[in-house]
Amino acid sequence: MNVEDVVQWANNSIFDQTGEHLTPLHEAILTGVWQRQKYPQIAKEFNCSESHVKKEAAKLWEKLREELGEDLNKYNFSSKVEKKHRVSNISHLHDSLLQIDNVICGQFIQTIKSSQTRSPFPPDSPQNKSQSPIIDLTDAPELPYFYDRTSELSTLKQWILQAHTRLITVYGLSGIGKSAIALKLIEQIQTEFDYIIWLSLTHTPALSTLQTELKQFFGRSQQPPLPTIIDYFRSSRCLVILDDVQNIFSSSQLAGQYLAGYEDYGKFFKQIATSSHQSCLILLSWEKPKEIANLEAENLSTRSLHLKGLGQQATEIFQQKGLVDEEKWSDLLALYQGHPSWLNIIAATILELFDGSVSRFLSDVNDLFLGDLEPILDSHLERLSGSEKKALYWLATQNESVDISRKATESELSQPEFWQAIQSLARRGLVEKVLVGGRSLFFLNPVFKAYIQCR
Ligand SMILES: Nc1ncnc2c1ncn2[C@@H]1O[C@H](COP(=O)(O)OP(=O)(O)OP(=O)(O)O)[C@@H](O)[C@H]1O
Ligand SMILES: [Mg+2]
Numbered sequence: 001m002n003v004e005d006v007v008q009w010a011n012n013s014i015f016d017q018t019g020e021h022l023t024p025l026h027e028a029i030l031t032g033v034w035q036r037q038k039y040p041q042i043a044k045e046f047n048c049s050e051s052h053v054k055k056e057a058a059k060l061w062e063k064l065r066e067e068l069g070e071d072l073n074k075y076n077f078s079s080k081v082e083k084k085h086r087v088s089n090i091s092h093l094h095d096s097l098l099q100i101d102n103v104i105c106g107q108f109i110q111t112i113k114s115s116q117t118r119s120p121f122p123p124d125s126p127q128n129k130s131q132s133p134i135i136d137l138t139d140a141p142e143l144p145y146f147y148d149r150t151s152e153l154s155t156l157k158q159w160i161l162q163a164h165t166r167l168i169t170v171y172g173l174s175g176i177g178k179s180a181i182a183l184k185l186i187e188q189i190q191t192e193f194d195y196i197i198w199l200s201l202t203h204t205p206a207l208s209t210l211q212t213e214l215k216q217f218f219g220r221s222q223q224p225p226l227p228t229i230i231d232y233f234r235s236s237r238c239l240v241i242l243d244d245v246q247n248i249f250s251s252s253q254l255a256g257q258y259l260a261g262y263e264d265y266g267k268f269f270k271q272i273a274t275s276s277h278q279s280c281l282i283l284l285s286w287e288k289p290k291e292i293a294n295l296e297a298e299n300l301s302t303r304s305l306h307l308k309g310l311g312q313q314a315t316e317i318f319q320q321k322g323l324v325d326e327e328k329w330s331d332l333l334a335l336y337q338g339h340p341s342w343l344n345i346i347a348a349t350i351l352e353l354f355d356g357s358v359s360r361f362l363s364d365v366n367d368l369f370l371g372d373l374e375p376i377l378d379s380h381l382e383r384l385s386g387s388e389k390k391a392l393y394w395l396a397t398q399n400e401s402v403d404i405s406r407k408a409t410e411s412e413l414s415q416p417e418f419w420q421a422i423q424s425l426a427r428r429g430l431v432e433k434v435l436v437g438g439r440s441l442f443f444l445n446p447v448f449k450a451y452i453q454c455r
Contacts, residue, residue: 003034006081013067026060029053033074034081036319071322079320083144133193135186136217139243140198143183145320148313155305156185160239160280161192165303167273169245169283169292172307172429173445174376175341178284181307182241185282193279194236200243207264214240230271233279245285251383254420255287255427266291273302286380288427306429309338318358321347328358335368337447345372368450377451380430387413391421392430392444396452401434401441 001009007030011022022030025046032042039057043050057074065072068080159165170178186196197217199210211229218232219225226232248262249255258266266289272281273295283289288304295302315329317340323329336342349371354360361369370377384392390413395402404422413421422442425431430448433440444452 001082003031006030006034009081010064014063017063017066023056025053025056029057029060030077033057033077036078039074073322075319075322075324079145079316133190133196134217134221135190135196137183137186137196137198139200140183140241141179143180145316146180146184147316148310149177149181149184152181152305152307153185153188156181157189159303160189163303164278164301165280166275166277166301167269167281167283167292167295168302169285169288169304170307171283171285171288171304171427173339173380174286175339176307176309176429177340178307179243180340182243182282182284186239186241189239192237193239195232195238196241197238198241198243201247202244204247204259204262207262207268210242211268229268230275230277233272233275233277236279238279239282240279241282241284243284245283245289246287246383249285249287249289249383253385254290254388254424256290256292256424258290265289270295273300286383286428293427308429308432309336310340310343311338314338314340314343317343318347321351321356323347323350323356323358325357325359328362331362332358335362337445339447341376342373342447345376348372367454368447370447370451370454373447374451377448380428380448381451383428385421385424387417387421388424391418392425392448393452395425395431395442395444396449398443401436401443403439403441 007022007027010026010030015021025048028042028046032039032045037045039053040050043053046053061072061074061077064077068077068084072080156168156170159168170182172178182198186198190196195218197214199213201210205213214229215225215232218229218236218238222232222236226235232238248259248265250257250259269281269283269289270291272279292302292304296304310333312330312333314333315326318326318329318332321344332346333343336346346369349369350356350358350361354364381389381392404419422431425444426433426442430445431442432445433442435441
């Protein structure tokens with residue numbers, strides 16, 4: 001949404017309620033707040049006193065509360081408008097989908113009309129006739145807000161649309177935004193596909209169950225049904241997102257080792273990567289599946305993206321939460337690694353304990369405050385193997401990034417065990433690499449470091 005849309009939306013909304021249009025000062029307040037100006041600046045530009053702006057702003061928020069909620073204020077105005085706009089777009093989409101829903105077996109299948117042209121499909125591709133991708137996002141979470149991620153999205157689009165990568169893993173810590181970025185990606189590239197489906201592995205389905213579900217989805221609009229998933233992947237452009245993939249991996253082992261009885265997933269992933277077809281499978285996971293590194297090394301149409309924290313734009317989270325002391329927001333962002341879920345949780349704590357004051361939180365708290373983050377960090381620690389825990393505890397004692405060719409003498413692990421543990425921790429996104437003077441050095445995620453140190 002741009003600022004003109006916002007002003008027009010507010011004008012229409014207030015006109016519907018009161019029969020009155022926005023005053024020029026109200027327009028200036030909306031424009032200023034949307035552009036993150038403060039009241040004194042708005043007053044200066046409008047050539048009136050700050051107290052007048054405050055009084056008029058209070059009236060304006062009052063008029064918009066019916067639309068945007070009782071807790072509306074200048075800090076959360078932008079995010080509330082964005083959210084409302086998004087929900088209204090989704091519900092328009094949903095209305096049109098429900099009609100299609102009735103036609104196709106009562107299942108929630110979303111069909112989105114596309115006016116854009118797609119990449120060339122085989123002439124007999126069923127969706128080529130209708131130009132309408134069929135989308136099922138029943139299993140996907142909601143996406144209330146989305147900031148940043150421009151470069152990650154363009155990397156993913158390049159891999160999928162230009163390089164025709166067949167298997168992509170997006171891995172990283174819980175709550176880092178894997179599901180969020182995948183949803184945004186779908187929004188941006190949906191017209192390039194015939195079918196898009198999102199399936200979650202939360203309940204650890206057997207591979208055969210997953211494949212049956214996929215075949216049912218593809219088969220509803222393609223008759224006669226095809227024998228295998230790869231056949232559908234060849235005949236149409238399918239985008240399949242498998243979320244929560246870590247559920248099929250074992251705890252207490254190195255990263256990406258399948259649970260007993262789930263090893264056939266590994267073969268399935270490999271088949272997707274190595275067979276010729278025009279589709280893409282995206283895995284969202286806390287850890288990289290073990291065969292991905294080898295497939296990547298052989299450059300077999302496989303890529304993986306380690307999703308890290310958000311950049312500066314994530315301070316919008318603080319604005320949306322209604323935090324104050326904007327000059328300290330960047331410090332808070334850096335402290336919690338731009339991790340969106342952690343930022344949301346810490347922002348809630350700051351509201352609860354410090355009336356939203358980031359300055360007071362930062363000055364009153366000596367060590368890194370973890371609070372409600374601890375159970376989340378526990379859930380990562382619980383999954384580690386014995387050797388990973390040893391390497392992690394050793395890394396937590398190091399003041400600087402480490403050169404792993406230097407044997408960790410204090411650690412009880414042999415050199416190969418140590419290397420394997422570091423590699424596995426990196427495949428979970430817990431350990432990261434920096435290049436210093438042409439050498440790779442490794443360091444533990446600073447929030448985990450603080451967490452381990454205080455245990
Ligand atoms: N780019 C973003 N902008 C704003 N909020 C975000 C962004 N990415 C994630 N979030 C928020 O952070 C929270 C966690 O995001 P998400 O569910 O995508 O994480 P995840 O990596 O999929 O976690 P998990 O592995 O536990 O499923 C959500 O509340 C989401 O709205
Ligand atoms: Mg997720």
